[in-house]
Amino acid sequence: MSFMGKPLLYSYWRSSCAWRVRIALNLKEIPYEIKPISLVKAGGEQHFNEFRDVNPMEQVPALQIDGHTLVESLNIMHYLEETRPQRPLMPQDVHKRAKVREICEVIASGIQPLQNLTVLIYVGEDKKKEWAQHWINRGLRAVEKLLSSSAGKYCVGDEITLADCCLVPQVFNARRFQVDLRPFPITLRIDRELENHPAFRAAHPSCQPDCPPEVGK
Amino acid sequence: MSFMGKPLLYSYWRSSCAWRVRIALNLKEIPYEIKPISLVKAGGEQHFNEFRDVNPMEQVPALQIDGHTLVESLNIMHYLEETRPQRPLMPQDVHKRAKVREICEVIASGIQPLQNLTVLIYVGEDKKKEWAQHWINRGLRAVEKLLSSSAGKYCVGDEITLADCCLVPQVFNARRFQVDLRPFPITLRIDRELENHPAFRAAHPSCQPDCPPEVGK
Numbered sequence: 001m002s003f004m005g006k007p008l009l010y011s012y013w014r015s016s017c018a019w020r021v022r023i024a025l026n027l028k029e030i031p032y033e034i035k036p037i038s039l040v041k042a043g044g045e046q047h048f049n050e051f052r053d054v055n056p057m058e059q060v061p062a063l064q065i066d067g068h069t070l071v072e073s074l075n076i077m078h079y080l081e082e083t084r085p086q087r088p089l090m091p092q093d094v095h096k097r098a099k100v101r102e103i104c105e106v107i108a109s110g111i112q113p114l115q116n117l118t119v120l121i122y123v124g125e126d127k128k129k130e131w132a133q134h135w136i137n138r139g140l141r142a143v144e145k146l147l148s149s150s151a152g153k154y155c156v157g158d159e160i161t162l163a164d165c166c167l168v169p170q171v172f173n174a175r176r177f178q179v180d181l182r183p184f185p186i187t188l189r190i191d192r193e194l195e196n197h198p199a200f201r202a203a204h205p206s207c208q209p210d211c212p213p214e215v216g217k
Numbered sequence: 218m219s220f221m222g223k224p225l226l227y228s229y230w231r232s233s234c235a236w237r238v239r240i241a242l243n244l245k246e247i248p249y250e251i252k253p254i255s256l257v258k259a260g261g262e263q264h265f266n267e268f269r270d271v272n273p274m275e276q277v278p279a280l281q282i283d284g285h286t287l288v289e290s291l292n293i294m295h296y297l298e299e300t301r302p303q304r305p306l307m308p309q310d311v312h313k314r315a316k317v318r319e320i321c322e323v324i325a326s327g328i329q330p331l332q333n334l335t336v337l338i339y340v341g342e343d344k345k346k347e348w349a350q351h352w353i354n355r356g357l358r359a360v361e362k363l364l365s366s367s368a369g370k371y372c373v374g375d376e377i378t379l380a381d382c383c384l385v386p387q388v389f390n391a392r393r394f395q396v397d398l399r400p401f402p403i404t405l406r407i408d409r410e411l412e413n414h415p416a417f418r419a420a421h422p423s424c425q426p427d428c429p430p431e432v433g434k
Binding site: 101 | 276285288291296318356359
């Protein structure tokens with residue numbers, strides 16, 4: 001537990017999974033501290049013994065909260081939802097809840113794991129861009145199809161949900177790998193809708209304490 | 218919706234994700250019908266236009282239930298939990314709930330997506346075994362570590378949860394790719410505990426209507 005009992009988030013500025021959790025914490029107005037874990041320094045601090053004890057998957061995020069350490073971003077967000085019901089990020093209606101989880105899972109199981117840093121290192125430098133584009137394209141096609149029946153102003157209806165917390169960081173990753181986003185107009189519209197929302201903006205990689213000065217703005 | 222209003226599960230005998238849902242349906246004693254989708258016939262029926270309308274990710278499972286079509290196995294299981302609270306598969310305690318979700322997510326986001334059929338086809342025949350073993354080993358190391366602080370008779374305490382629904386099919390996949398499971402004694406113990414449970418047994422690939430006769434027993 002960190003000073004003053006604030007939750008402590010193990011984070012990396014560019015990690016899309018840590019970013020999801022930062023958005024959820026901000027939306028719920030939960031004050032937290034950040035412990036940066038560099039995924040690139042010295043082969044990756046996430047592989048150090050100290051951090052392996054925090055998260056055996058050797059990934060960010062992890063969140064120390066309420067005397068416990070939580071891992072896996074969707075789990076952390078659902079825990080926040082269950083223990084801090086203010087500003088709910090899940091709808092009440094069971095069918096809308098399912099829609100939110102579908103979009104979250106397509107991104108968290110169907111896209112991100114195939115284009116994260118660890119996998120791309122294993123794929124190799126010369127193939128990694130094509131590899132990432134292939135899986136991001138496949139996943140965003142599915143997300144766009146799901147959004148065509150669920151989206152209002154945001155991913156599911158007109159309230160911000162966990163699905164939006166997952167969508168925006170994934171769109172950022174898609175741009176990073178130069179995926180052509182024009183076939184995904186609903187995705188793009190929602191991303192534009194949210195890019196200047198204060199909770200999303202404060203969670204953006206460029207606003208993180210560990211963002212290299214030459215990248216931040 | 219299928220005949221008599223029973224839920225209809227789009228399933229493939231060997232899909233570990235469909236298997237998770239079969240276990241959950243069986244544990245909750247929800248009668249259902251199976252619509253087999255062959256992932257291998259004619260390049261994979263999951264890629265056919267008719268099925269793409271069911272699941273834009275072109276994967277099993279999908280579940281038609283209560284007039285809706287649900288995709289993504291964890292989402293389906295949570296929907297069952299929210300709408301059919303009998304024989305709960307999630308603990309009441311928020312910290313135990315988090316443990317269940319952690320194990321589910323490590324398997325569903327951290328292992329299975331990297332060793333599923335679509336990805337292995339893309340990786341290529343000559344590399345696929347080493348690839349699958351690498352990611353399954355990494356993930357099961359993390360699962361074993363999580364289980365060391367959560368397991369009782371089953372993954373989290375002494376009641377069967379969604380984590381167990383995910384663990385058993387993943388252990389089956391590990392064996393299929395000849396992963397040495399001896400470093401994972403808690404995982405193995407829980408798998409042995411559950412292998413003859415009627416709900417798990419009935420959901421086993423070898424007991425599915427679309428299991429090829431030369432495989433089933």
